Amino acid sequence: MLNLENNTSELMNIIEEAINHPYLLEYIDKPEIDTVKLELLMVLFNQTNMTDKEKKQTILAAMLVQMALDAHEKVTLSVPGEDTSDFLKSRQLTILAGDYFSGLYYSILAGLEKVNFITCLAAGIKDVNENKIKLYQASYETADELLESIKAIESALICKAADAAGQASFKKLFSDILLLKRLHEERSHYSQGSKTIVLNQFNEFLHAHEPSTDTLGFIDGQIASIFTSIQKSSVKHDVKTRFISRLDHMAKKL
């Protein structure tokens, strides 16, 4: 059984060791490990009868996929004549870092002979990118549709991992937790005056469909509604309590 108190830092070390490529890390932003996603994966795989070693390797693979997607999200648009050679090199290596992390995920799961996890996480990558491109390019008719895209971007991987682990009952709670986390982050960006793709979509949507609602009010309304949904979840009380308090703590820090 993986212990959230004792094994989180151990897993973080395993992840850092796996991505340790000195040349890459010299030029790219240090990849961040999303500890909420890491802990949710630990909760998820603790429900299975895998050995601790298998759990750790499978969690590592899932986290590598997430970090690959996160790396590629950082790839910026080309600005002809303005991109310096150092900037270009950093962009090139950010792309390759993402590709490398994806390759490692496949390699780890192939080594474990877990073909079902390979395909489930691949389906997650597919869903994430379908929704990322939608968020980047499309306009939304309803708030639900917009929030579903954000939710899929945040939780498609973990939901597919839940399917592969035979723990589909966790999907609703986990995707709510991850959407709540993202909304807290977007709220923080808004407060700091930063621009993000999500905030841009919120603004466009509200301008077109709910002109009387301001962005902050919209985000806060959604946070309250998801919070209620999490409270009502039938999943074990201690898991809910832990993550609610974790997100509260995170929101205060943002």
Added chain:
Amino acid sequence: MKLKMMYSYLNSDIQLIEKELEATIQADSPVLREASLHLLKAGGKRIRPVFVLLAAKFGDYNIHVIKHAAAALELIHMASLVHDDVIDDSDLRRGVPTIKSKWDNKVAMYTGDYIFARSLEIMGEINNPLAHKILAKAIVEVCIGEIEQIKDKYRFDQNIKDYFRRIKRKTALLIAVSCQLGAVAAGVEEVIHKKLFKFGYYVGMSYQIIDDILDFTSTEKALGKPAGGDLRQGNITLPVLFAMKDPDLQQIINKVNEQISQSDLDEIIELIKKSGAIEQSMAVSNLYLEKALQILHELPAGKTRKSLIDLAKFIGKRKF
């Protein structure tokens, strides 16, 4: 002989794979679908799927199983091309605008990741752990090769070993794995699928050396991208390494940087062509080709072996 004539008996299966490729990248998002199909429709030689099919002919050939490996390999190759075009800031690929040029870097990143995911999803239809181990190892090596390529850019003091190691990872491995995977998916015995890996490796090395030669000797129209692009981008290829054995030419080549004017670059390209470096590189490519053909003699004789011989020879003589 035209490429397709060498394995005309596989035409219906190749068409089936073409359909499989198209069906696999039918994304829900219209932009993602259009971007994915954009590259597919731009064509390509499809040599990886052809190698998969031919290698599978040495075993229990079932196209409905093999097609998954063949399509997966082509999609992995395609996904890497989409990201490579962002890395190289390329506007043209196979004579048509790249995804990053037609849309932008973001769309290209999402499309590449989407195609990669779809490739692993269909590869999942092959329920043979060895096939996944082989492919996964190759993918990681390809990535390391690409990182090494960035690291080695404009590093004029590198040697031929650096170059061979880089092209092995960049190109030869995926062709080698195409041959091996086709065989593994068809249940071919280990001694044969390992020979097919070696054959693919030698062909892949020869193929990439020719590619690097063509960057100097071919035209923009034939290449579908500007000639001399490798050297401009600081990619030190075999013709450059041979040319640099002349100390005077080495001094000139050492000055190449991103800002070099086209006329200066054209002048250097001419000097490299006159130095004998192209012929020397061609000789190395032919050596790899010979090794590939030698391996084939160790495989069972028949129509498949003949096709592989023709294909290897075609690759060794190609002009595009």
